[in-house]
Ligand SMILES: O=C(O)C1=C[C@@H](OP(=O)(O)O)[C@@H](O)[C@H](O)C1
């Protein structure tokens with residue numbers, strides 16, 4: 001399927017969006033809830049994303065063989081969870097999932113007493129797991145490949161016989177996601193200690209919690225920030241359910257968006273029944289970034305890179321973005337995908353040779369394709385970051401638009417409600 005996306009008349013947007021719930025928070029709460037052996041737990045506003053649904057199904061079903069689809073976080077969290085749960089289990093996923101490394105996690109789990117084997121390629125899913133009570137103990141782990149391994153281990157740590165002491169080697173990427181895991185474990189009554197590169201978790205009992213409300217997703221919000229940055233200057237977007245003091249690292253994106261001419265205002269109001277609603281209003285501000293080159297290190301917010309690369313090019317803001325080392329092993333190799341698709345739009349982005357984890361755009365242009373069709377490479381964030389391009393190019397075609405269901409199933413519906421015209425070209 002291909003969607004042709006066209007902007008609203010006059011590029012003017014005035015809309016209110018009920019954002020999807022955070023899939024990172026939802027996935028953690030599902031695992032923490034399962035570890036609390038809590039059947040009647042009520043999770044309000046659980047994410048309706050494919051990734052969360054796949055995890056929820058796996059945790060609730062009587063099956064022993066699971067297909068987790070394209071959900072990286074769910075794959076890693078479930079691997080750790082099933083390792084300590086009695087039974088014989090297998091987990092597989094999409095072809096891409098079979099090429100996303102997991103050996104750092106499985107090696108660590110095996111050192112803690114787990115029994116895991118690779119059913120196809122060594123170091124990658126699918127996995128076969130003989131689940132049992134795990135010993136726990138002390139391990140060291142590379143902190144520079146994916147924080148998801150660290151979060152997965154942390155969540156099972158309290159139920160290990162000896163608890164867990166984890167020494168993180170090298171640079172620690174995606175740190176706010178480790179912080180999010182700690183904050184949510186605290187909600188479930190667990191104390192975690194983290195000093196410099198060492199994390200300690202004693203054996204402890206997860207405490208049942210009667211209810212929990214999931215915040216809206218700050219990564220999903222970034223596409224609406226991009227829309228305000230590219231739309232006409234009197235536009236206004238209200239986003240519902242975002243926390244100002246969020247446990248999501250991607251909430252930091254709003255400060256960088258100020259440089260791209262977007263201001264954020266928070267308001268809390270109460271609706272019928274005294275339910276608290278949080279409203280975040282985005283509006284354009286001047287001046288934008290006026291320096292020579294916008295520099296930023298995305299090591300803590302890897303999921304925002306596509307949004308900012310596309311926004312900066314279309315706003316003609318040269319940039320140097322660092323800290324992109326994890327992007328090559330996400331839903332697709334996001335560095336290559338961005339470079340290829342931006343080239344179709346006439347933007348030449350350079351990858352710094354020595355490390356391959358820095359993207360730079362110095363304003364270099366090439367000929368734009370006449371009717372560019374943006375490929376999404378099974379990556380929801382490619383589709384969502386490129387759709388707003390139509391605000392500058394009058395229209396854009398997005399291949400396989402249904403990928404958005406990985407984190408934001410209602411993205412196209414919400415764009416239509418905001419006045420975008422979406423035509424299915426098949
Ligand atoms: O723990 C999480 O919920 C996530 C951690 C990040 O992955 P890495 O730690 O692999 O960068 C992020 O990209 C992903 O979307 C969600």
Ligand SMILES: C=C(OP(=O)(O)O)C(=O)O
Pocket residue numbers: 051070071072073074303330331381407
């Ligand atoms: C990287 C992502 O997800 P995951 O690693 O959980 O597949 C993402 O949502 O951008």
